[in-house]
């Protein structure tokens with residue numbers, strides 16, 4: 462990977478798509494990238510596949526809180542090739558944002574315990590020098606947050622922040638950076654971008670702030686773009702524009718994209734692959750079309766509704782699953798989904814309560830972490846349960 466410019470500043474790091482305050486739950490006071498989870502620090506290092514731009518291996522992120530250890534992410538692994546889009550779905554609190562902030566190296570609190578491996582373009586990030594991670598983050602990765610105010614500094618004009626994000630990584634004068642920033646504001650649908658360039662964030666509406674943050678995230682044509690609910694605050698027309706823009710940037714620059722959303726229309730439209738999270742784990746993963754048409758985990762069945770279809774309406778959202786998400790301090794034993802699983806009561810099914818189901822291949826490139834979708838239980842699943850759903 463090309464070494465980014467050495468003229469980087471922390472303000473520019475902010476502008477390039479990392480967070481001013483991180484998330485509200487991310488401590489920016491310390492610069493450490495976290496401490497290893499006890500017992501996990503001796504994982505053997507396996508190099509990622511050559512065709513993968515981002516490889517995540519056994520990522521675990523826990524937080525030491527006054528109430529106990531919050532086990533937000535418990536062993537997530539995947540590969541993402543350049544030019545591909547991975548959709549991450551799951552209920553609120555399933556660990557989607559913590560995973561993405563972990564990939565970006567944005568868990569800076571000393572209370573964060575992080576282990577596993579994150580390889581970006583062949584370079585390992587977990588445990589790497591924080592300055593190096595910051596440089597990579599500004600130049601090669603960008604993140605679009607749910608809350609644009611977390612990325613925009615209130616004291617600087619929107620235009621100056623976007624320009625600064627560009628200048629940090631390109632040896633250009635202010636005029637050129639300004640021209641490029643105005644172009645980006647225009648591309649994300651900000652009206653009168655020349656005038657709006659001089660406005661402060663509070664002078665923008667919520668939707669415009671979201672678009673300005675997207676402009677800032679995309680200005681350096683990031684090779685990895687993580688979009689966490691990128692279009693939630695926007696009306697349908699602007700949503701479509703933003704999704705088109707993400708797609709255009711991806712096509713033009715072959716970026717790898719991770720999209721986190723509750724909106725099935727967005728994943729159906731953008732994602733090549735889907736990763737379903739529950740209780741900080743990946744419970745199902747595979748080509749989006751397969752996961753939509755033949756979901757193999759009862760949780761995914763629940764989320765998608767009983768008749769999952771790839772051609773869902775744009776406004777469809779993930780369906781709430783009966784029962785409550787697990788506590789991340791006392792994650793249920795065995796399969797964390799078992800207290801809510803309508804099929805955990807099949808005869809002699811103690812295994813769901815005691816044995817953690819591994820993520821196993823159930824079809825070509827399609828993985829499920831459900832005892833029922835594996836081995837002996839495959840028959841119960843395919844012959845008795847699936848036909849009734």
Ligand SMILES: Nc1ncnc2c1ncn2[C@@H]1O[C@H](COP(=O)(O)OP(=O)(O)OP(=O)(O)O)[C@@H](O)[C@H]1O
Nearest residue numbers: 486487524531533552553554555556557558559789
């Ligand atoms: N800094 C932190 N300290 C303690 N717990 C945290 C911290 N950050 C996140 N958590 C907890 O980790 C769990 C996963 O949170 P995360 O934000 O990743 O969920 P999510 O799937 O992104 O949800 P949403 O869809 O609502 O954004 C939650 O229980 C959350 O409260």
